[in-house]
Amino acid sequence: AQKITQTQPGMFVQEKEAVTLDCTYDTSDQSYGLFWYKQPSSGEMIFLIYQGSYDEQNATEGRYSLNFQKARKSANLVISASQLGDSAMYFCAMRETSSNTGKLIFGQGTTLQVKP
């Protein structure tokens, strides 16, 4: 069965430094998508970045990049030049194309705190 694992319940990073949030996944599908969402203390879910299973290059969106290692089934989020506003919970999620439902499977999340 498909599963997303985020092994870091909490992380600290110094402002302006880079940080990597880990995500591993399990699926038997060949076609799938991987997503990262940010949930600040206000509670909303904000889409950050997407990586397709057939994409050869790692996805990037501004300060966010996704380190996709397909053979290891990992999709780590890298945040460069951390800012205080990056303090939030981050969720990794996966969608399998074969399910025809579009549903996402979420990891348990990682809480990131950026120190000034």
Add this chain to the structure above:
Amino acid sequence: NAGVTQTPKFRVLKTGQSMTLLCAQDMNHEYMYWYRQDPGMGLRLIHYSVGEGTTAKGEVPDGYNVSRLKKQNFLLGLESAAPSQTSVYFCASSYADRSTDTQYFGPGTRLTVL
């Protein structure tokens, strides 16, 4: 363009009471979803809909019912609320079910059942 909206934002119920959560989207999305978020856990899918008039069960459907009478609206009902249903509820929508289709989330409804 409001995206995905949810009403109400907060609600307190007594055990056994019923209520309906409303989700609305103005992006002409076919697919809509209801998730719940509990402390220490990621979001879990309750029910979903792949189009107007359709609904299907997700991972944790017990105690909930849904309806999708209009394409833009997806209602989540609690027939007889229980303390175990205390949670934050999120609605989401996406254009289709392709792996590239991003799900957009509403702001959430915080429900407490006493």
